[in-house]
Amino acid sequence: MIFTHATILTMNPKREIVENGAIRVKGDRITAIGKTTELVTDHPDDDTINLSGHIVMPGLIDTHVHTAQCMLRGISECGTVGEFSNWLFGRIFPLQGSYTEEDALASASLCVLEMLKSGTTGFVECLLAERYGIDAIAELCVESGIRAALGKVVMDVSPATRDKLGWHHGMWQTRESAIEGTLAAHDTWDGAGDGRLQIWFGCRSAEPANNPSLFREVSDLAQEREMGLTIHLAELPHDNDYAREHGYRTHVEFAQGHGLLGERIVLAHCTIADDGDIQLLAEPSTSVSHNAGNNAAAAWGPARVTDMLDAGVNVSIGCDGAPTNANMDLLRDLRIACHTARQRAGNRSALTSETVLEMATLNGARALGIHSYAGSLEVGKKADFITIDTDAPHLQPVWNPVATAVFAAQGGDVDTVVIDGQIIMRKRQVLTMDEEAILDNVRGRFRDVAYRAGVEGLTSAWPSV
Numbered sequence: 203m204i205f206t207h208a209t210i211l212t213m214n215p216k217r218e219i220v221e222n223g224a225i226r227v228k229g230d231r232i233t234a235i236g237k238t239t240e241l242v243t244d245h246p247d248d249d250t251i252n253l254s255g256h257i258v259m260p261g262l263i264d265t266h267v268h269t270a271q272c273m274l275r276g277i278s279e280c281g282t283v284g285e286f287s288n289w290l291f292g293r294i295f296p297l298q299g300s301y302t303e304e305d306a307l308a309s310a311s312l313c314v315l316e317m318l319k320s321g322t323t324g325f326v327e328c329l330l331a332e333r334y335g336i337d338a339i340a341e342l343c344v345e346s347g348i349r350a351a352l353g354k355v356v357m358d359v360s361p362a363t364r365d366k367l368g369w370h371h372g373m374w375q376t377r378e379s380a381i382e383g384t385l386a387a388h389d390t391w392d393g394a395g396d397g398r399l400q401i402w403f404g405c406r407s408a409e410p411a412n413n414p415s416l417f418r419e420v421s422d423l424a425q426e427r428e429m430g431l432t433i434h435l436a437e438l439p440h441d442n443d444y445a446r447e448h449g450y451r452t453h454v455e456f457a458q459g460h461g462l463l464g465e466r467i468v469l470a471h472c473t474i475a476d477d478g479d480i481q482l483l484a485e486p487s488t489s490v491s492h493n494a495g496n497n498a499a500a501a502w503g504p505a506r507v508t509d510m511l512d513a514g515v516n517v518s519i520g521c522d523g524a525p526t527n528a529n530m531d532l533l534r535d536l537r538i539a540c541h542t543a544r545q546r547a548g549n550r551s552a553l554t555s556e557t558v559l560e561m562a563t564l565n566g567a568r569a570l571g572i573h574s575y576a577g578s579l580e581v582g583k584k585a586d587f588i589t590i591d592t593d594a595p596h597l598q599p600v601w602n603p604v605a606t607a608v609f610a611a612q613g614g615d616v617d618t619v620v621i622d623g624q625i626i627m628r629k630r631q632v633l634t635m636d637e638e639a640i641l642d643n644v645r646g647r648f649r650d651v652a653y654r655a656g657v658e659g660l661t662s663a664w665p666s667v
């Protein structure tokens with residue numbers, strides 16, 4: 203198959219943009235990339251898909267996602283949320299802790315569908331709880347065609363701490379069972395879907411609730427099994443207080459002392475990282491997921507993203523959770539990342555559309571450990587790409603296709619998605635999922651979850667009449 207007549211952002215080492223370009227795909231790989239006339243002449247018997255007017259680029263990789271939270275879209279904007287701990291223990295945990303496996307699958311299906319429809323071809327799930335039903339969610343990822351690193355929750359919160367904090371029982375399990383469940387999921391699912399699926403460890407945060415010895419054990423196990431690990435880190439203003447209580451200067455230094463920095467580790471947020479922290483993050487090539495949209499909505503940060511990039515930290519982009527950030531539309535969050543970095547620096551060149559697109563593709567692939575075969579469009583790499591149809595008033599004219607993709611396009615402009623050489627979406631129709639059934643399922647159950655959880659006030663501040 204040859205995809206023809208497109209403007210191709212290859213993201214190859216020279217960052218070449220091929221005008222009137224074509225990509226030849228055989229099996230799961232790109233076998234040729236160049237000018238349309240040349241490829242079509244060289245392979246006259248191949249079928250073709252004409253992508254005239256489309257920008258083609260590598261699939262986007264979202265490195266911080268909570269699939270269980272898509273059914274809670276926008277609830278941070280209902281009534282008064284208050285402090286972070288009220289939000290987490292009073293609202294989010296009771297709701298997610300009341301999920302049945304069917305609820306969790308409904309939410310994850312919605313999340314994966316939304317990601318595919320907005321051009322995300324790979325993602326890191328940070329906190330997949332056992333109560334959600336790991337097998338069905340892993341199966342969903344395999345069947346949908348997406349790439350995923352599913353961070354299975356591990357914790358060590360004593361029953362006394364759990365009850366003191368009001369940590370919902372439905373979100374709790376013992377350290378032993380959490381680790382066992384993760385290793386079992388790894389045995390069963392890691393490498394499924396022709397290698398598209400990975401099972402990681404998912405830690406909520408280095409926080410007072412958790413016994414800190416958990417982190418070293420999990421880090422050692424991750425190394426032993428060559429598994430990834432993800433955790434929220436240096437996220438909240440008080441995170442350094444916790445580190446100081448344990449004899450460390452900062453949360454990042456605490457992470458270093460507990461085996462939480464390194465190549466296969468993705469740290470979400472890092473909004474309070476200082477100069478010393480940034481050096482530590484750069485040295486062992488830790489990945490940081492910059493959650494610009496969510497942080498701005500929650501009034502955290504802004505993270506020192508340009509300083510981290512300058513220091514050599516592998517910074518990627520994540521949408522985080524739908525309660526606060528509303529959408530899993532990475533294109534939108536690329537724009538927010540640029541805007542907020544520029545505002546912070548007082549410099550409109552602080553973060554360019556070119557750099558932020560590298561973060562969402564090349565850096566994202568590195569975070570997932572798949573950079574040897576994904577993240578750019580080159581001969582021999584996997585055929586993972588998306589197309590943006592620029593035949594729309596808000597996308598014309600196209601001066602600089604990178605800026606058009608980052609600053610003008612929205613997730614809804616993604617027309618075609620190809621992963622592992624398979625056409626997953628064509629003309630906005632996802633071929634691997636039943637969109638109507640997924641939407642009906644969510645609409646039919648979201649209020650029941652709130653009722654079961656006993657959480658009230660999930661409405662507008664304005665009266666419903």
Ligand SMILES: [Zn+2]
Nearest residue numbers: 434470522523
């Ligand atoms: Zn998060």
